[in-house]
Amino acid sequence: MIKLLPKSAAILFSVATSLVFTQACAQEPAETITADALRADVQEWRNWFFATHPDPSFSVDVDLLQARFAAVAASLEGEYSRREAWLALSILNPVFNDGHIAIRAPQNDYDAYIAAGGADFTLPVAFEGGRLTVAPSVSPDSSFEAGDEILAINGHSATEIAGRIMQRMNGDTGGLRAYLLETRFPLYLWTVTGGGESWDVNVARPDGHQRTIRIDPVRDTSVESNDRWTLEFRDVTAVLTINTFMPDLEEAFGEFLDTSFAAIAEHDAENLIIDLSQNGGGAHQLSDRLFAYITDQRYTPLSAVTARIVAENQALIPGSEIGQVVSVPFAQWVEPPAELDNRFDGNVAILVGPGTYSQAIVMAVTAQDFDIAPVAGPGTEGRANSTGQVQLYRLANSGLEVAAPIYIFIRPSGDRSSAPVVPDIPLSGTRDEQISQLIERLGHQGN
Numbered sequence: 001m002i003k004l005l006p007k008s009a010a011i012l013f014s015v016a017t018s019l020v021f022t023q024a025c026a027q028e029p030a031e032t033i034t035a036d037a038l039r040a041d042v043q044e045w046r047n048w049f050f051a052t053h054p055d056p057s058f059s060v061d062v063d064l065l066q067a068r069f070a071a072v073a074a075s076l077e078g079e080y081s082r083r084e085a086w087l088a089l090s091i092l093n094p095v096f097n098d099g100h101i102a103i104r105a106p107q108n109d110y111d112a113y114i115a116a117g118g119a120d121f122t123l124p125v126a127f128e129g130g131r132l133t134v135a136p137s138v139s140p141d142s143s144f145e146a147g148d149e150i151l152a153i154n155g156h157s158a159t160e161i162a163g164r165i166m167q168r169m170n171g172d173t174g175g176l177r178a179y180l181l182e183t184r185f186p187l188y189l190w191t192v193t194g195g196g197e198s199w200d201v202n203v204a205r206p207d208g209h210q211r212t213i214r215i216d217p218v219r220d221t222s223v224e225s226n227d228r229w230t231l232e233f234r235d236v237t238a239v240l241t242i243n244t245f246m247p248d249l250e251e252a253f254g255e256f257l258d259t260s261f262a263a264i265a266e267h268d269a270e271n272l273i274i275d276l277s278q279n280g281g282g283a284h285q286l287s288d289r290l291f292a293y294i295t296d297q298r299y300t301p302l303s304a305v306t307a308r309i310v311a312e313n314q315a316l317i318p319g320s321e322i323g324q325v326v327s328v329p330f331a332q333w334v335e336p337p338a339e340l341d342n343r344f345d346g347n348v349a350i351l352v353g354p355g356t357y358s359q360a361i362v363m364a365v366t367a368q369d370f371d372i373a374p375v376a377g378p379g380t381e382g383r384a385n386s387t388g389q390v391q392l393y394r395l396a397n398s399g400l401e402v403a404a405p406i407y408i409f410i411r412p413s414g415d416r417s418s419a420p421v422v423p424d425i426p427l428s429g430t431r432d433e434q435i436s437q438l439i440e441r442l443g444h445q446g447n
Contacts, residue, residue: 033085035076037397042073042089045103045402048393052404054308054325058387059097059172059418068095082106083191085398093170094177099357100387102170104401110190118195121186123215124222125150127178132158134203135182136430137222143213144220148203151210153189154196161192173420175381179354229253231260237271237439238264242290245282245359253286261293261342271442272344273435275351277377281358284332291363291372292336294348299370300331301362304410313389313406347442348373351434352421354381361386362409364421369412376425376438384421385410 033041046069049056056062072089080088086106093102114120123144124135132150150158162181165188169177181188199215213220228249230241240260245253264272272294284301291299306327307313309320317326350373352364357380365384367373387405394401410416425441427434 031399032079032081033398034079038076038080038085038088039073041085041395041397041400042069042076044395045069045089045393048402049101049404051323052308052391052393052406053101053387054306054406054408055327058306058408059101059383060095065092065095068092080398082109082398082400083194086400087168087191089398089400090168093168094166096170097172098387098405099171099176099180099382100390100403100405102403104392104403105187105191106400107187110187113190113195117197118190119198119215120217121153121189121199121215122217122221123199123201124224125182125185127162127181130159130163132162135222137224139219139221139223142220143216144201144203145205148205150201150203152202154193154200156193161189164192171381172383173381175354176357179381183355229256229260231263233267233269234435234439236269237273237442238267238269239273239275239435240264241275241278242360243278243280245279245284245286245363247283247285250283250285250289254289257289257293258342261344264344265342269344269346271347271349271439273349273351273438273442274373275431275435276356276360276364277351277353277431277434278355279357279360280355281360284359284362287359287363288334288336291334291366292340293342294344295370295372296336296338296340296343297370297372298333298335299366299372300333300412301366302330302332302409303412303414304328305330306408308406310391310406349376349425349438349442350374351427351438352377352380352423353431353434354378356380356421357382358386358388361421362411365411365413368421368424374424375421376441377423377427377434379423379426380421382420383418385416385418 056065069092072092076088083106086103090103096102124137126133126135134144134146134148134150136146138144138146152158153161165181166177169180171177171180200212201215202210202212204210228244232239306325307317309317309322309324309326311322314320314322320326350364350367352375356364361380361382361384364375368375386409388407388409390403390405392401392403425438427437
């Protein structure tokens, strides 16, 4: 297996919060924010959002959003730590229906809590049907068992914890919000409880037997790979797992691809599975590098764009003015090199899932619309037509960051629906089960 670099802990602009439980031990930031100051932040956020997003109605019920902004502002009273301020304002997150729009969690405060000796919740969780369970990825050395239902954490109802988090989670759909809850649960749990010196978890086995276990951060962890990119071989099939397209990794990603496709050629692989099922996005420069190894076909990742004009993109739209919103047919044609060492010419499929988002979705729909490769898996939870070029803005009084995009992209086919990516090859089950099914499918295709 070829590996390179540990995977980022947070790829999506994912934010989730919840109401506060009273619990000792949290390390709160020293700063406090008055209700009046936080109300000013709400107004500042609202003004910035509507001046930044090119068309909020793409994903938002604008009247509902305006009403929720007003309701949140009216509800504020007393004083708030930054964590508490986030809890109060993040109830707006689900209203946006977009993984690129949110008030972001105060990550620095969480890091300070961990640095001060706060306990990290290392146990991997799954969330479905309103229930928290121990995830299948739990280490075999753990005292917990995959599938155990989590009933309580430090005495607080797990159902209530998860429900309150979901009420404040951003994301296109409920499925995406559930995925984000699972992948960043330690942060969300700290947001809900304020943290603890340790975590006591009450679980129930399928037979109903209950027990309470204190988490051991060395033993009670996930065995899932933390690598950004990996290559493995399963007989004549190469499985290339690409978990991020983050732009600051372009040079390293290019080196990884060069090495990987040389190894794929040396192995005489007949099939290639590109696993984007946990890829939260990044930049097209990286996905273009990957495309070059599987096609020499000219393609464009979009057919139209709606854009808020800012200094960085004004030159792309001649005659435009800063602040203007422009909707135009727009093709951004990419010409892969005619010749490329170790370009793969066998059977290719792209695997997607709930964690596929942003630029990873763009790659999937481009492959679909140009018949470069079939898309497999359960489909995405994010829309096939997506927003992009996320801007960040720091609110003056709380110091919390908010995020919003300046682009709306329409897929190459021109389909403007709000549907997710619908796979050409529907698959279900665990990732390994899906890969096994896909290998069998590709084998039949080769025959």
